[in-house]
Amino acid sequence: MTDYADEQRNELEALESIYADSFTVLSSTPPSFSITVSSEGGEEEENVELTLKFTYVASYPDEPPLYEIIAQENIEDVDVTGILTLLQEQAQENLGMVMIFTLVSAVQDRLNEIIDQVKTRRQQEKIEQEKEAEEAEKVRFHGTPVTIENFLSWKAKFEAEIADLRRKKQKEDEQSGKSKLTGKQLFETDHNLDTSDIKFLEEAGNSVEVDESLFQDLDDLELDDEDDPDYNPLDLESD
Template sequence: MGREEQIEEREVLDSIFPEEITAFAPDGTDISDTEYRIAVTLNPPDDDEKEAEPPTLVLHVRYPEAYPDEAPILDLSPLPNAPPHPRFSVAADKEQLLKGLEDTIQENLGMAMVFTLVTTLTELAEQLMTERKEAAEREREEALLAAEREENKKFHGTPVTPETFLKWRDDFMREMEEQRQREEEERLAELKKAKIKEPPRLTGKQLWERGLIGKGEEEDEEPPTEQVEKLKVAA
């Protein structure tokens, strides 16, 4: 019963995946009567990595004797000599993809399931690529927003709160007091320099008392009274 269903399923798969299966068996032979491989080419998300070649993974299928009442034995590998893809790696995603097939296997026990497994595998792998594209886009958007926020900081001051206002007022009053003190010190310094350069001016009395005016003239000229007396005697 199981072997008949295996043969029938394989005939259906050959008609659905003629190139995908014969790519590994160009002479029409498989690994064995109960083991074969199917190449699964993925479609990257729209507008994603247009220059990159779409990734392809290889699904290895081996029938146990009781298949389909027993789960098939599956494995994944990359296509030989395939270039790496920035959004997908068989080596990195293999475990997650095989685990993602477990529910589908359990739901389809007793029925031919390889076509369903290929479909589910394709959806899971393409979903991974979509999620990675969206994550990269979010990362780019966050980087742009962060750069924009940094740029906007140049045009916005510190928000005014009672605390920031009180701090500003204290700083302002301190600066004004320091400036007043500096100006006062500068004024006193200027006054001190002025007193040194210009000695105090003396009054006329102080000049006479110090002999700076008047006395020199008295030594050269006689007083006016004595001159008058001399004139009288002569007459």
């Protein structure tokens, strides 16, 4: 006949020696204890950790112990569910033998796998970030390749902006009364501009004298009648 109490007592002594820093007795009747399991090989901020609670049933190890996760750190719920499934599988495979060390070792291995996945994912994210930064740097130095489509799009946008600026400028000039006329437009609107300077001087009491010696006598000029825009041969015949 199997002495379950003796087997349980011997296993407890061994577990307390193996997991001295993470083993805690919770109760003696029924025998209950906890073991904290942490991942290995990760950075401090990457470590994952679980605290497992085990309770012996009367016929352990012919029956599996009761187990649950009473604390967890840096581990996702989906991984917790996977670990509970792992414990169930390992317990069924090891019925008839004391199994706590086997169960804890299986959980330890799974936590190490999880931290390796985290490290791989973070390394991949770092590579992707470096690649994106490199591509952005290339774009900054080389610019956008010019194609017919993007050139025409830029040209249409540029012309629209210029037209808008011109409309705004014209509107501002109209509102401020600064609309400018060409010299021709000024004379067309005011025919007195050609004599306005002389009239201004006369009104100011200044006489205007013309030095005729500066002008050549028209009789001395050799002009062809055809150069005269008013020349008409029929007028000469009538005379």
